[in-house]
Amino acid sequence: MAEEFVRIENVSKRFGETRAVDDVTLGIGRGEFFSLLGPSGCGKTTLLRMIGGFTFPDDGRVVLDGEDVTSLPPNKRPTNMVFQSYAIFPHLDVRDNIAYGLRTENLPATERDARVDEALAMIRLAGYGARRAQELSGGERQRVALARALVKRPKVLLLDEPLGALDKRLRETMQIELRQLQRAVRISFIFVTHDQEEALSMSDRVAVMEKGRVLQCADPKTLYEQPASRAVASFIGSMNFFDGRVSAITPRTITVQTASLGTFDVPKNGMTNFASGDPVVVAIRPEKFLLAEGSALSNVPGRILALSYLGDRSQLQIAIANAPAPVLASVPNTESQKNFRVGDAVTLSWPQDAPILLPPG
Amino acid sequence: MAGGRGLAFYALAYLAFLYVPVLLLPLFSFNDSLFIAFPLSGFTTKWYAQMAEDEDMRAALWNTLKVGAVASLVSTSLGLLAAKALARPLRGRAALLGFANLPLLIPDIVLGIALLILVSSVSIPLSLVSVAIGHILICLPFAIAVLLSRLEGFDASLEEASRDLGENAWMTFWRVTFPLVLPGIAASLLLTFIVSFDDFLIAFFLCGTDTTLPVYIWGELRFPYKLPNVLALGATILIVSGVMIAFAEWIRRLGASSDANLPLGA
Numbered sequence: 001m002a003e004e005f006v007r008i009e010n011v012s013k014r015f016g017e018t019r020a021v022d023d024v025t026l027g028i029g030r031g032e033f034f035s036l037l038g039p040s041g042c043g044k045t046t047l048l049r050m051i052g053g054f055t056f057p058d059d060g061r062v063v064l065d066g067e068d069v070t071s072l073p074p075n076k077r078p079t080n081m082v083f084q085s086y087a088i089f090p091h092l093d094v095r096d097n098i099a100y101g102l103r104t105e106n107l108p109a110t111e112r113d114a115r116v117d118e119a120l121a122m123i124r125l126a127g128y129g130a131r132r133a134q135e136l137s138g139g140e141r142q143r144v145a146l147a148r149a150l151v152k153r154p155k156v157l158l159l160d161e162p163l164g165a166l167d168k169r170l171r172e173t174m175q176i177e178l179r180q181l182q183r184a185v186r187i188s189f190i191f192v193t194h195d196q197e198e199a200l201s202m203s204d205r206v207a208v209m210e211k212g213r214v215l216q217c218a219d220p221k222t223l224y225e226q227p228a229s230r231a232v233a234s235f236i237g238s239m240n241f242f243d244g245r246v247s248a249i250t251p252r253t254i255t256v257q258t259a260s261l262g263t264f265d266v267p268k269n270g271m272t273n274f275a276s277g278d279p280v281v282v283a284i285r286p287e288k289f290l291l292a293e294g295s296a297l298s299n300v301p302g303r304i305l306a307l308s309y310l311g312d313r314s315q316l317q318i319a320i321a322n323a324p325a326p327v328l329a330s331v332p333n334t335e336s337q338k339n340f341r342v343g344d345a346v347t348l349s350w351p352q353d354a355p356i357l358l359p360p361g
Numbered sequence: 362m363a364g365g366r367g368l369a370f371y372a373l374a375y376l377a378f379l380y381v382p383v384l385l386l387p388l389f390s391f392n393d394s395l396f397i398a399f400p401l402s403g404f405t406t407k408w409y410a411q412m413a414e415d416e417d418m419r420a421a422l423w424n425t426l427k428v429g430a431v432a433s434l435v436s437t438s439l440g441l442l443a444a445k446a447l448a449r450p451l452r453g454r455a456a457l458l459g460f461a462n463l464p465l466l467i468p469d470i471v472l473g474i475a476l477l478i479l480v481s482s483v484s485i486p487l488s489l490v491s492v493a494i495g496h497i498l499i500c501l502p503f504a505i506a507v508l509l510s511r512l513e514g515f516d517a518s519l520e521e522a523s524r525d526l527g528e529n530a531w532m533t534f535w536r537v538t539f540p541l542v543l544p545g546i547a548a549s550l551l552l553t554f555i556v557s558f559d560d561f562l563i564a565f566f567l568c569g570t571d572t573t574l575p576v577y578i579w580g581e582l583r584f585p586y587k588l589p590n591v592l593a594l595g596a597t598i599l600i601v602s603g604v605m606i607a608f609a610e611w612i613r614r615l616g617a618s619s620d621a622n623l624p625l626g627a
Contacts, residue, residue, distance in 0.1 A: 054521055074524040087522035091540045100536070101526030152526060 005030040005188055006051065006156055011060030012212075013046055020046040021057070022212035028156075031186045033179065035199040038209035039235075044192045045160055047209070051190060052081045052158050065155055075104075080149035081158040084165070086141045088133040094144055095120070095129035101152045119147040122181070139170050146178075150185060157182075159191045163198065175202055196236050200224065208232050230358050233283045240327050242282040243360070246274050254357065256282055260323035261348075262299055266355050274357060281358040286315065286330040288354035291346050300348040302327065307342055309333070316340060318348065387596040395586060408593040415590060421577035425558055428489055428573060432496035433553040437546060439497070440504025440553075445538075447505070448512035458509075465502045472499065473566035480567065487569030495563040500553035507552055511545025544612055551609040555602065574598075 006028040013021040021043040028034045036044035049055040051062055053074035061070045069077050080101070089097050098119050102112045120126050123143035133141060142162055149157055162178075163171045179202050182189045193199050199206045200220040207217040208231075215235075216228040227233035230241065244258035253265040254274060261282065274280060302320040313333055317326040327348065331340075340346065393403035412418060447458055464472070472495070480491045519541070523533040539546075561575040568576055578594065581587045 052525060054524075073529075074521070075527045075529055079525075081522070081525045083518045083522055085516055085518050087516060087518040089519060089522070089537060100523070101528075104527035148522075148526065 004028070005032070005065055006190070007061075007063040008047070008051070009061040009063065011047070011050060011057045011062065013043075013050060013055060013057050019212045021050070023060070024209075024212070024214050025060075026207055026214060026217060028188055028190060029204075031188055033182050033189045033191065033202060033204045035191045035193060035203040035206045036209060037193055037196060037199040037206050037235075039194055042209040043212040044194075044209050048081075048158050048160055048190060048192045051156070052079050053077045054081075078155040079158055080152050080154040080156075081160065082142075082145045082149050082162045084160045084162065086145040086162075088136070088141050088144055088148075090133050092132075093129065094125065094131050094133075094136070097133075097144055098148045098151055100148060105152075115151055119151040122150070123147045138166050139174060142166065142174060146181070150181075150187070154187060156188045156190060159189060161192055161194070163193070163195075171198075178202065200236070208235060210235075225356075227283070227356065227358070230281055230283070230361065233356065233358060238286055238328055240284045240286065242284075242323065244280050244282050246276055246278045246280055246357075249274070249276050256280060256355070256357065258282060260300070260320055264299070264355070265352065266357060267353050269353070271357055273359075279360045281360050283356040283358055284350055284354050286328040287313075288350050289327070289329040289331075290349045290351075291316070291318075291329060291331055291340070292349070302346055302348055304340055304342050304344045304346060307340060314340065318346060320348065383599065386592055386599060390589065390592040390596040392589075395589060397588065397592075408589040409597075412590045412593045412597075417572075418574075418577060418590070418594065421572045421574045424489055424568075424571050425574040428493050428496055428564075429554045429557040431493045432500050432557040433550045435493075436497045436500035436504045436553045437508070437549040440501055440508050440549060441542070441546065443501075443505050444508035444512050447509055448515065449517070461505050462502045464498055469499065469560070469562040473563045476563065477566045487567055487571075489568070489571045489573075491567040491569070492564050492571070492573060495567050496557040496560060499560065499563060500556050503552050503556055504549045507549040508542065508545050511542050511548075515541065544615060547612045548609055551605060551612075555605065558602075 004027040006026075008024055008026040008028075011021055011024050012019065024043075024047060036047060038044045046055060050057050051064075053069070053072055053076070056071060061068055063069070064078060074081075089100065092100065095116055099112060099116045102115065105112075107115070116129075117126075120129060123146060125140060125143060125147075128136070128140070128144075133144075136144065142165075145162070159178075163174050166174060175198060178189075191199075191202065200223070203220060205217060205219050206223055208215045208223065210231055216223060216232045218226075218228075223232065223236050227236060227239075233239045234241070242258045242260050244256045244261075246254055247257040247263065248255040249268075252268055254268055254271065255263065255265050257263045266282075300320055302318040304316055305319050305326050306317040308315045311333070313330050316329045316331065318329055319326050329348065388401075389397050390408055391404055391406065392401045393405035393407075394401075443461060447454060447461070451457070476491070476495045476498070477487075480487065480494070485491050485494075515538075519537055520533050523537045524530070528536060559575070560573075561579065564573040564576050565579070572580065574594075578591055581591050
């Protein structure tokens with residue numbers, strides 16, 4: 001984060017007994033693509049609406065470019081929003097939709113027209129000015145909503161699940177387009193989504209939310225490789241969890257004892273918050289497992305329960321002793337890779353740095 | 362087949378029951394006789410000419426139009442405010458809606474008496490003003506019902522988008538809400554105007570000497586020689602209301618087809 005541009009400070013919002021947003025503090029950088037990620041009901045949209053001024057926090061402050069905007073209405077804020085439903089005005093054509101927000105800017109007519117033309121060109125809908133909302137496809141509506149917000153030249157653009165209504169292929173195209181657009185206009189984007197792949201692929205940083213709280217706020221690589229908690233680890237990608245206990249700590253490694261995977265060393269890598277005897281959760285990504293046929297040199301024997309062929313890779317469920325659930329492993333389908341079958345005996349091993357140690361709970 | 366023929370006969374009888382009485386009005390209005398009886402004695406338009414020259418009738422018509430215009434405008438404006446409030450989640454919404462609709466269930470005769478007592482106790486003179494007040498009261502539930510059906514299903518994020526794009530609440534109303542609700546407003550104006558135009562009981566109690574058209578017609582019925590004039594008037598009203606209803610339906614369809622523009626509820 002280059003420079004803190006948006007500051008959300010101890011913000012809380014209650015709806016009746018529910019704490020929709022519970023004491024959230026976040027800093028968002030200038031020109032950053034920032035995502036709020038979480039399951040529905042986690043408070044991400046409420047938080048976005050408080051930044052936009054559609055809902056006001058019960059506690060805390062929202063500071064935007066040094067200005068406290070906590071109690072300003074939406075029309076007084078330098079933010080603009082792309083709504084989940086796009087909210088294209090049905091009684092206006094595309095041009096008037098995009099020009100809608102320019103009335104209050106008091107621009108000369110020529111400049112206003114120029115800005116609308118520029119916006120139409122930006123979203124590659126130059127010939128569409130006279131069309132109505134119902135003559136547009138979902139992707140086109142989405143782009144009009146984007147142009148209508150960006151033509152105001154906001155300091156921050158807020159996007160409330162803008163790709164949720166699109167089909168998968170269009171969504172993937174729009175993800176790339178949106179990211180390119182953001183790089184071109186260099187405006188901070190705050191993007192709400194429940195789709196973790198979308199958040200990881202588009203964002204500079206992601207705040208993972210659950211039950212009104214931010215569980216972790218980090219760049220996508222850190223979130224995936226060093227999740228801070230079991231909740232984050234299970235929400236981002238798929239993950240295997242094993243209960244264990246720290247049995248020894250040396251300056252470079254932590255020795256972990258588990259019922260299902262045996263005893264093994266994990267490089268310390270900055271994980272200093274464990275002491276000998278602490279209970280831990282060991283988390284291993286499915287693609288980190290190495291599989292070998294039969295019981296060779298590796299450590300954990302198992303049997304293949306189920307196998308799904310996914311083209312570039314196969315996903316296997318492997319039963320091992322003393323584990324509460326089958327282990328999920330994912331292997332690339334390369335030429336050299338053995339063809340596994342259901343019922344085969346295999347052994348599981350993993351690179352030393354694959355396990356992530358998490359606090360229990 | 363016999364069953365089909367029986368049903369066709371039933372349907373015809375049904376339609377005749379609905380429309381023959383009404384169609385007798387224009388028929389006899391062109392009959393060259395003071396007496397309403399068959400056989401018809403000849404074609405004439407003199408009753409229409411007489412009607413048009415009747416000063417009292419013209420005054421009553423003008424009174425009715427004035428009251429109708431005021432009652433429809435005021436009840437639609439108040440109805441829009443009420444419907445706007447009732448269209449969003451609100452505590453006690455069902456109770457409020459029930460109270461707003463209650464005047465529909467109160468017999469007009471009771472309302473007429475109650476209003477007569479009220480206006481005389483606060484010494485409002487019996488006039489077109491008191492009639493208009495009464496008509497606003499009976500028109501309001503109709504206005505609310507029509508406008509509420511238009512406002513429900515209105516995507517709230519359209520108004521939020523307008524606020525987000527820099528407009529205040531008032532300009533948001535004028536630039537977004539009003540144009541989108543306009544078909545509902547037009548339908549409400551027409552419907553409430555017809556309710557006011559049509560009302561006899563409340564006007565009868567409250568009009569004093571400022572007769573409205575229905576009260577005037579009722580008065581004319583005492584004079585047999587004026588009956589053909591009344592028939593001509595009735596036929597004219599029939600045609601004008603037919604045109605108005607067609608117009609209201611046209612506007613409603615216009616609104617319905619523009620509903621296709623409304624974004625699907627997200």
